[in-house]
Amino acid sequence: MDIQDSSLFSFINIDKNGKEETKTDKQEFIKIYEKNPLFEHLILHLKSYLNKNTGSPKEKEKVEFLSDFLKQNKFDNKILKKIIYCGIPNQIPCLRAMIWKSLVGYLPVNDLSQWKKITCDHFQKYRALQKEFKEFPDNITDEEDDKIIVQINKDLHRTRGDLEFFKNSSKMNKKETNYDVLRRILYLYSKKHPEVSYVQGMNEICAIIYYIYSLDESPYIKPFIESDAYYTFELLMDEVKCVFMMNNTTYSQLFISQQIKQVNEILKKVGPDLIEYFDKKNIKLDTFIMRWIIVLFAREFSLETSVCFWDRLFTQKNKMKFLCFISATILMINKEKLMTMEMEDIFFWAQEFGAVVNDANLDSIIIRAFKLKAKYNNKDFKKSSKFKFFNFIFNGK
Numbered sequence: 001m002d003i004q005d006s007s008l009f010s011f012i013n014i015d016k017n018g019k020e021e022t023k024t025d026k027q028e029f030i031k032i033y034e035k036n037p038l039f040e041h042l043i044l045h046l047k048s049y050l051n052k053n054t055g056s057p058k059e060k061e062k063v064e065f066l067s068d069f070l071k072q073n074k075f076d077n078k079i080l081k082k083i084i085y086c087g088i089p090n091q092i093p094c095l096r097a098m099i100w101k102s103l104v105g106y107l108p109v110n111d112l113s114q115w116k117k118i119t120c121d122h123f124q125k126y127r128a129l130q131k132e133f134k135e136f137p138d139n140i141t142d143e144e145d146d147k148i149i150v151q152i153n154k155d156l157h158r159t160r161g162d163l164e165f166f167k168n169s170s171k172m173n174k175k176e177t178n179y180d181v182l183r184r185i186l187y188l189y190s191k192k193h194p195e196v197s198y199v200q201g202m203n204e205i206c207a208i209i210y211y212i213y214s215l216d217e218s219p220y221i222k223p224f225i226e227s228d229a230y231y232t233f234e235l236l237m238d239e240v241k242c243v244f245m246m247n248n249t250t251y252s253q254l255f256i257s258q259q260i261k262q263v264n265e266i267l268k269k270v271g272p273d274l275i276e277y278f279d280k281k282n283i284k285l286d287t288f289i290m291r292w293i294i295v296l297f298a299r300e301f302s303l304e305t306s307v308c309f310w311d312r313l314f315t316q317k318n319k320m321k322f323l324c325f326i327s328a329t330i331l332m333i334n335k336e337k338l339m340t341m342e343m344e345d346i347f348f349w350a351q352e353f354g355a356v357v358n359d360a361n362l363d364s365i366i367i368r369a370f371k372l373k374a375k376y377n378n379k380d381f382k383k384s385s386k387f388k389f390f391n392f393i394f395n396g397k
Contacts, residue, residue: 041218043070045092052091062086075102075109084311087359093215096311100212101228103314104235119224126227130184133191148190148198152183155203160303165211171222182210185230189237196237199244204298206233208306239319243294259293259324260286266328266376274331277339288350292330293323300354301362308359312366322369325376329369 046067050060062083069076080099088096101107106122107115156179160166166178185206190198210229216222237244242255263285267275278285291299296313298306316322331338334353338346357365 041220042092042094042098043067045094046070049089049092056086058086059089063089063092070112073112075099075112077102077109080109081315084315087308088311094218094221096307097213097216097228100209100310100314101232104232106228106232106235119228122231123224123227126188126230129188129192129230133188145191148187149183151200152186152190152198152203155200156183159203159207160211163211163303165214166207171214171225178210178214181226182207185210185226185233188230189234192234193237193241196241196244201295202237202244204295205236205240208298208303208310209233209236211303212307240296242320243290256290256293257286259320260289262321262324263289263327263331266324266372267331269376270328270372271332271335274335274339281343283343283346287347289327291350292327293320296323297326297354300351301357302354305354305357305359305362308362309366325369325373326365329365329372332372333365333368 046063050063050067062079065079066076066083069079080102083095084099088099098107102109107118159179159182166182168178170176170178170181182203186198186202189202189206190196206229209232210225213225213229213232216225243259264275277283296306296319297309301309313319313322330353334349338349341349
């Protein structure tokens with residue numbers, strides 16, 4: 001580790017050493033960080049990928065486009081969407097992380113020169129948040145805080161329990177596991193957002209973000225994994241938190257019921273026979289549709305499939321509405337099977353269907369969801385830029 005690395009990690013670990021950072025410390029940290037690559041780091045990975053004989057010609061073409069835009073100091077949303085719908089190469093772990101940060105609004109797409117400053121500023125804000133609410137809630141005395149920690153702990157070890165990653169030591173502190181980092185992010189979010197607090201399901205969403213960001217092995221990315229994951233989670237929650245507001249159950253339940261109503265309305269238009277069958281059997285959509293929507297299908301799909309699904313989801317301005325069309329599409333794809341089932345079997349199917357969804361049939365679901373949306377919205381949707389983009393990506397028109 002060189003001098004700059006030592007200075008950087010010394011600053012990162014100031015709190016753990018029981019010291020207070022000074023203005024000079026902060027200036028030194030910013031100076032070190034600004035000297036290091038961020039989007040340049042992404043360019044190098046893209047170049048390395050293009051030099052290898054991996055990936056389809058179509059994937060490489062899109063990566064070349066993106067590489068050219070990065071050299072111009074900007075991302076381009078149209079190119080990002082093309083990359084996503086052709087598949088983000090897993091051989092470039094930093095690519096997905098940076099695309100997600102851009103799509104949720106954490107990093108600006110039109111001025112990459114701001115990335116370092118934004119990342120550094122948020123890192124320091126996150127440190128301040130840790131100090132305000134205690135970095136690790138070991139000595140909780142407040143009864144309400146205690147309830148939050150108990151619920152988080154209860155959910156944590158049911159979060160991707162099949163994945164060794166969360167049981168392993170974190171990259172920044174070998175004395176804690178990635179579950180510990182996840183606990184801290186969720187606790188700090190609940191303290192900063194008391195109107196939402198912590199609700200089961202947030203753990204599933206936060207876990208995927210943190211996992212994806214942790215895949216980048218760059219020594220200059222590692223220190224910011226936790227703060228970047230926190231603020232990405234916060235921005236995503238701003239869009240979906242309506243379903244989590246248990247402190248205002250009337251509002252939350254009203255919002256969820258609106259989503260269920262939306263799915264019901266879509267099905268009435270494109271699959272009335274399925275709705276009639278559900279009505280006849282007294283089967284309510286609420287039970288399983290709510291579970292799907294609340295965690296963005298993270299519980300239903302494998303980690304790999306969830307990640308690919310989120311790539312597509314993040315391109316949507318109205319994510320909740322898009323989830324309604326995805327839900328309706330899944331029901332329509334399985335309509336014939338569902339119309340032979342009883343209530344108990346349908347509820348069991350709703351919890352298990354995701355096990356057979358992989359990257360290949362996920363694409364089919366996404367395509368059919370766009371077509372369903374087009375059919376539901378009829379001519380108005382076909383005139384929209386989203387439909388034209390969908391046609392260009394999937395049909396070359």
